Amino acid sequence: MSILIENISKHFGHFQALSPLSLDINEGEMIGLLGPSGSGKTTLLRIIAGLEGADTGRIKFGDRDVTNLHVRDRRVGFVFQNYALFRHMTVADNVAFGLEVLPRKERPSPTEIKNRVMHLLEMVQLEHLANRFPSQLSGGQKQRIALARALATQPEVLLLDEPFGALDAKVRKELRRWLRGLHDELGFTSVFVTHDQEEALELSDRVVVMSNGHIEQIDQPGALYASPNSRFVFDFLGNANVFEGKVENGKWHNGKASIVLPDAAKQKDGQLYIRSHEFFVSKEPTAHANLPLRVIAINPIGAEVRLELTPIDWQSNDVWEIDLPHKAFDKNCFEKGQTLYVTPKAGYFFAHDAQKPVLLSWETEKVKTADKA
């Protein structure tokens, strides 16, 4: 079922949790609401569910206007962050709850309920735990039971609040894949809240990035990654290093560091965002950049080695992170405390007076030859 959100706003006391915002969700889509805490993503989810009332605006499920409908009549599946399983009921009773509270006319017979519960438990692969109590389950199992419970009444909309927040990395990955499979198989419309960019990018058809109660950007994961349209999205998606530069003699300067302006750049001061893998590293400055940094940590992560660096004689708000392939790392034998120079290959430039970035690239002959050397 499609969900139409129109000019929804909400405030708690003096705090504006949501500025009027609109969002169109297509039938069968999986949407990730991504943002830091306090960005209003959970509030938006709760408003869609009907657990919270909006101050203004309308919500439609398909053709049905549900703005003034009580939660229980909206027929959505909701998975809570801490699962909110009923502690005094067995797993089977938890899953059966939604069916047992149906009005008598719609309620299936007890045997039918039992069969449906067993079927749901098979679907989440936990049929052997039917008679356990929630306190006897692991986090991942609780999460799957919470899902089975939410799906018992066959809702067409499934809402999940930080569904994998409290789980360890491996279980989280497994459950993510499993949820995506279930979503594709059963064809419901899902909206989930997360503060984990990796989760949002991996799981969603479209990602909604939120901050301070409004939507920053709505895009497919690939497009979002390729062209973040604001500083906030860039900062939040992470893995970007920021160079604050002042133009002088065709270079951006910051303390003793400098980067040569590429042809596409207009002569403006501003911030250059460079992703952690868009660098090449050397022991001497190159013709294009003079960015001295000191190595403070070396972390091998999967296929890459991540170097954490601090600027030498120039300013940056954050520690710089640079990802190198093992091969490049091994060749240079970097050590903690060592000084090295980085040269950006590509970056996004936000001029001080601009909201949107300009994509820049230094893939010139000189950089390439330097890379080979």
Added chain:
Amino acid sequence: MATHLSAADTRPRHKRVLPGLSLSLGTSLLFISLILLLPMSGLVMQSVDMGWDRYWQVISDERVVASYKVTLWAALIASIFNGFFGLLLAWVLVRYEFPGRRILDALVDLPFALPTAVAGITLATLYAQNGWYGEILESLGLKVAYTPWGIVLAMAFTSIPFVVRTVQPVLEELSPEEEEAGMTLGASDWSVFRRVIFPALWPALMTGIALSFTRSLGEFGAVIFIAGNMPYVSEITSLMIFVSLQEFDFPAASAIASVVLMASLILLFAINIWQARYLRRLHGRS
């Protein structure tokens, strides 16, 4: 062997915030013995002295048996009433924010703080035929003071904090998400209360009611002023003990007291065992 031992000695011990477990445990046990176990065994000893026949005769005396009935019924009604009213009061105190909430919260403890005799006299005055409430009730044809209903009233008054104070913390801990989960699954407000909230409160509520009941069984001060103390009608068991004492018949007093003691102990143990089972399920230690 010796090296083995000394190695064990240097091993770091479990660190406790407060040292001296043996000292504190010993003191506690001594104290419990002095103020609880010793008087209780004295009570038993005194009734054993009198011999079984005499004991049975005292505790099965017609007037005493009538007092058991009055006490049990009154305590039962009072504690069930407290179950409802105490739950309501706890609910209001936890779930609503209103001016004077903290004062109301403090007032709940008043029956504990007030000397029970003062409570009894106050209640008797209010509910007497010419008292504020008594007058109104009289016009409706109800008599409370100097009847068994007066006993119920006094018992309910003195033991209400037990229910409120046991239910309140559980209500505070109850996560709103569970209620919300119930609602998203389509349950009506009543269903959510009956199937989600109430089962979570149930153990605490039962404990509160049981405590209220046992307290009511032994209540004396508040009751005698309002009960009227008519033999076979509105005499409570505690009064029978008191009467025996005034006749300097200490063994008889002890005998009756031992019955009350036994009843309270059995009830407390039963409630504890039941609650332990129920909670084990909730916390998953079965």
